[in-house]
Amino acid sequence: MINPLLYTLLFLKASLFSTGGFSNLPSLHQDLLARRWANEVDFSQSIAIGQISPGPNGLWVICLGYFTYGVLGACCALLAITVPPLLVLVVARSYRYIERWPRSQGIMRGVSVAVIGLLLTVIWTILHQPIVDWKGWLIAMGAFGLALSRKLNVVMILALGGLVGYFLYR
Numbered sequence: 674m675i676n677p678l679l680y681t682l683l684f685l686k687a688s689l690f691s692t693g694g695f696s697n698l699p700s701l702h703q704d705l706l707a708r709r710w711a712n713e714v715d716f717s718q719s720i721a722i723g724q725i726s727p728g729p730n731g732l733w734v735i736c737l738g739y740f741t742y743g744v745l746g747a748c749c750a751l752l753a754i755t756v757p758p759l760l761v762l763v764v765a766r767s768y769r770y771i772e773r774w775p776r777s778q779g780i781m782r783g784v785s786v787a788v789i790g791l792l793l794t795v796i797w798t799i800l801h802q803p804i805v806d807w808k809g810w811l812i813a814m815g816a817f818g819l820a821l822s823r824k825l826n827v828v829m830i831l832a833l834g835g836l837v838g839y840f841l842y843r
Contacts, residue, residue, distance in 0.1 A: 735754070737750060
């Protein structure tokens with residue numbers, strides 16, 4: 674059974690220690706899978722919906738909340754991703770004082786590098802699941818190459834991945 678307060682706090686923690694978009698993915702992935710409140714399919718579907726939906730990339734979290742805990746989960750996720758930007762407004766008000774701290778730039782660089790490391794860890798973990806075979810690797814590498822080229826829209830890459838998956842897994 675999901676504890677709504679703990680559920681919201683996990684999403685809030687992930688949002689507080691992220692830099693937007695998919696940077697809260699590693700924390701949510703680790704916490705929700707450890708408690709068996711989500712599975713890999715929930716993450717895959719919510720990320721796919723978040724990519725094809727208009728608006729900010731971070732809205733995938735609301736889909737994840739819905740898939741894992743229904744309407745209440747979506748509301749908890751929405752609350753959790755809304756509070757940190759409001760806190761940023763408070764910090765922005767006092768930015769003149771914070772920017773004078775000599776270590777503030779070093780702190781931000783350290784946090785950014787840590788987020789990249791966590792994202793790579795999650796990618797590594799997902800790709801080494803038993804459900805990912807050589808065909809999955811082929812699709813993932815093709816999508817990665819197309820994304821690096823920046824010549825195709827994300828929606829087109831997803832559509833091509835789905836089409837290739839249809840023919841490979843038939």
